[in-house]
Amino acid sequence: MGFLSVLLPIFGIFVLGFIGQRKFHFDTKGISTMALYLMSPVLVFRTFYTTVFETEYVYMIVYTFGLCIALIAVVYLISFIKKYSMSETCGMILASSFMNNGNYGTPVVFLLFGAVGLDYAIILMVIQQLLMCTVGVYYAAKGSPDGNGIKSALNAVKRMPIVYGGIAGFIFQQLHIPLNASILSAVDLVANAAIPTIMLTLGMQLATISIKQIEKSKVSISLILKLAISPMIAYIITLFLPVDDMVKQIMIVMAAMPTAANTTMYALQFNTEPDFVSSATFISTTLSLATLPIIFLIVL
Numbered sequence: 001m002g003f004l005s006v007l008l009p010i011f012g013i014f015v016l017g018f019i020g021q022r023k024f025h026f027d028t029k030g031i032s033t034m035a036l037y038l039m040s041p042v043l044v045f046r047t048f049y050t051t052v053f054e055t056e057y058v059y060m061i062v063y064t065f066g067l068c069i070a071l072i073a074v075v076y077l078i079s080f081i082k083k084y085s086m087s088e089t090c091g092m093i094l095a096s097s098f099m100n101n102g103n104y105g106t107p108v109v110f111l112l113f114g115a116v117g118l119d120y121a122i123i124l125m126v127i128q129q130l131l132m133c134t135v136g137v138y139y140a141a142k143g144s145p146d147g148n149g150i151k152s153a154l155n156a157v158k159r160m161p162i163v164y165g166g167i168a169g170f171i172f173q174q175l176h177i178p179l180n181a182s183i184l185s186a187v188d189l190v191a192n193a194a195i196p197t198i199m200l201t202l203g204m205q206l207a208t209i210s211i212k213q214i215e216k217s218k219v220s221i222s223l224i225l226k227l228a229i230s231p232m233i234a235y236i237i238t239l240f241l242p243v244d245d246m247v248k249q250i251m252i253v254m255a256a257m258p259t260a261a262n263t264t265m266y267a268l269q270f271n272t273e274p275d276f277v278s279s280a281t282f283i284s285t286t287l288s289l290a291t292l293p294i295i296f297l298i299v300l
Helices: 002-024 028-050 057-082 086-096 105-142 150-158 161-174 181-207 216-238 245-255 261-270 275-300
Strands: none
Touching: 002 181, 002 216, 002 275, 028 105, 028 161, 028 181, 028 261, 057 086, 057 216, 057 245, 086 105, 086 216, 086 261, 086 275, 105 245, 105 261, 150 261, 181 261, 181 275, 216 245, 216 275, 245 275, 261 275
């Protein structure tokens, strides 16, 4: 029941967005643009401003980037065998290489490991956010039918305010620049609204998807990569990292999380297989209710 108490509110937000889109037919892309360019940078700024970084977190950076690179390499191999187009390859990368360790993984880690584990989960969340708003945006833009390859993708990354929000937060923290209570209150209001807005956007996108249009083969491959292969790769990486057993367990649990909701926002923003990415996100989140307890039994 404890695990369900974490998962059910997430599904509740999905359902709310789904119902709202069916009834009112919102401009989903407009809302996702607002979340991506206005709200998310404030969330990242707050995270970098309030989180104190230590030397041991370097290993977490190595783990997060190593896992992502390994998953992307596997996707490229599968795409070569399956003869996927560039758009399909980039969509598969978005659906398979980035885990939901923010509004899903972090509460689960807190449930399993308590306050000590939560500190590590937050750091992994920060690194993952940085990875998604650079590497994730790169592939979202690269797979866009309106883009022109690598140049367009790099330009898209440079235009992402999330990156600059993180840099600003880190600089403010390192230089000990204080923010008065009224500014912090405004930052908190926007930052706290960012994640629910992203989740609502996912629910809205799901409301426009026809099950008949879902390519079962591609979704199945994505689910296997995200829910099974990813924690296996994470386990191998942790064997070479000089961190304690609890941190290793947290890393593996985080790797087993479903597809990050942010990837749906990026796919929608750049029109890179949005139906496939959002379907993979929703289905992987649903199936995680069955797969995560298995991971817990193996790892813990």
